[in-house]
Amino acid sequence: MTTATTLDSGAANLQLGTNVLYLSKKDVLDLGITRAEILDHTRDALIEHGRHRYEMPAKIGVHPYPEVFYHAMPAYVPGKNAVGCKWIECYPQNPAKFSLPQTTGLMVINDVESGVPVAIMDSTWVTAMRTPAVTVLAAAKLHPAAETFGMFGCGVQGKEHVRYAAEAMPSLKTVYVYDTHEAAAEALIAELRDEMPFTLVRGKSPEDVVKSSEVLGSATVILKEPLAVVKDEWISAGQTILPCDLNTFWDPRTTQRADKYIVDSIDEHELFAEMGYFPDGLPTIVAETGEVLADVAVGRENSDQIIVNSNIGMAVCDVVVGRAIFDRAVERKIGSTLTL
Structure with a gap:
């Protein structure tokens, strides 16, 4: 649980409500989180979901084209001190049309105690890991x-x-x-x-x-x-x-x-x-x-x-893994601080 108003992260202190930690895909990869760790975090999230200890509305979305969707995926998992939201889209034709990934997105992790956002990160790696x-x-x-x-x-x-x-x-x-x-x-x-x-x-x-x-x-x-x-x-x-x-x-x-x-x-x-x-x-x-x-x-x-x-x-898996990424980033001082 976050108890301080300042966290030592990267080149500058992360001050709750003043700035936010930004983690690029490279930053996330540099944290060295293993597949075994992802399995553990995902298992924990699923078990919390299975025991109905979570809050997660069904995905809401918009659909600019018939084959395309954007989803907003919020969740709160009390037992893992994890709350946040993933914003993700799927464009199946992206690889052929633009040489871009089919799925991209961002995730926001919040501080449960104060509610303020503490991290913004690439979510493509999280999605690619937690799904399998x-x-x-x-x-x-x-x-x-x-x-x-x-x-x-x-x-x-x-x-x-x-x-x-x-x-x-x-x-x-x-x-x-x-x-x-x-x-x-x-x-x-x-x-x-x-x-x-x-x-x-x-x-x-x-x-x-x-x-x-x-x-x-x-x-x-x-x-x-x-x-x-x-x-x-x-x-x-x-x-x-x-x-x-x-x-x-x-x-x-x-x-x-x-x-x-x-x-x-x-x-x-x-x-x-x-x-x-x-x-x-x-x-x-x-x-x-x-x-x-x-x-x-x-x-x-x-x-x-x-x-x-x-x-x-499910967003419960995303926010639990996202919270683990944030905690590791703070510990290892990886990422950039952005002013809110």
């Missing part, structure tokens, strides 16, 4: 002995899913990767093969990946109309499916017939359903991801269950 952390924490809980994992999407998120799988899923022997752009899949394998404790294989087709994997993840695009790239008839008993892209990539029949449909946030999925992202209707939700991790709700009950666990990203 949620996926693999859920995968490890729902399918702890999995030896095979299939990843659809080989961009920044795809690479990080593979890296986090190595951290949290020790039984994995083979990870299959697939991207509509073959070069992206090949680049992922070339970059990661030497550092992974399992074998990386480029999938021949979506069907091949599905039929080869016990656990499946996807980080592609988010669209209102399902692409249904993965056909329902390819899914078999006992598989665990973890989309980060709502209802886009998977055949809606799979989510509707799954033995369990679990989501990170019921409120947010209901909001997306109201906006039209589930044209076939939102499947019946049995639990939230944090409830399963906190053992408040039961996850997998037998080896034949098909489980779909949709995680679209």
Whole structure:
């Protein structure tokens, strides 16, 4: 908890209500926060969420173009002394049109005691880290002995899913990767093969990946109309499916017939359903991801269950990780002070 009005940070003192610590993406990277630490912070945030010790409204947003969204994501997690808001946007055409990332944004962290902002930071790294952390924490809980994992999407998120799988899923022997752009899949394998404790294989087709994997993840695009790239008839008993892209990539029949449909946030999925992202209707939700991790709700009950666990990203994870970044930056005197 912040108790002083002045914090020694960087070249100048950070005076509450007078200035704010600015952290660029490079600053955040220079802090050296490990994936193991991100997993710990994300697990803590999810468990707090699962035990209903948080305040977080469903995402609000604006949509200048049909495929584009801006989201304001505030949250307060008392147990982690974390409060703030992430402002993030997604432009799927950015890489091709402008050679810019699909997702960019900023995050503000506030002092809980006084309410004043204490940090402004790049949020792309936070998003890229906490999203796959949620996926693999859920995968490890729902399918702890999995030896095979299939990843659809080989961009920044795809690479990080593979890296986090190595951290949290020790039984994995083979990870299959697939991207509509073959070069992206090949680049992922070339970059990661030497550092992974399992074998990386480029999938021949979506069907091949599905039929080869016990656990499946996807980080592609988010669209209102399902692409249904993965056909329902390819899914078999006992598989665990973890989309980060709502209802886009998977055949809606799979989510509707799954033995369990679990989501990170019921409120947010209901909001997306109201906006039209589930044209076939939102499947019946049995639990939230944090409830399963906190053992408040039961996850997998037998080896034949098909489980779909949709995680679209929650601000509780962002502000907990953001608070940890701020604390580390103050400790190591990294960042620049800006006058409010």
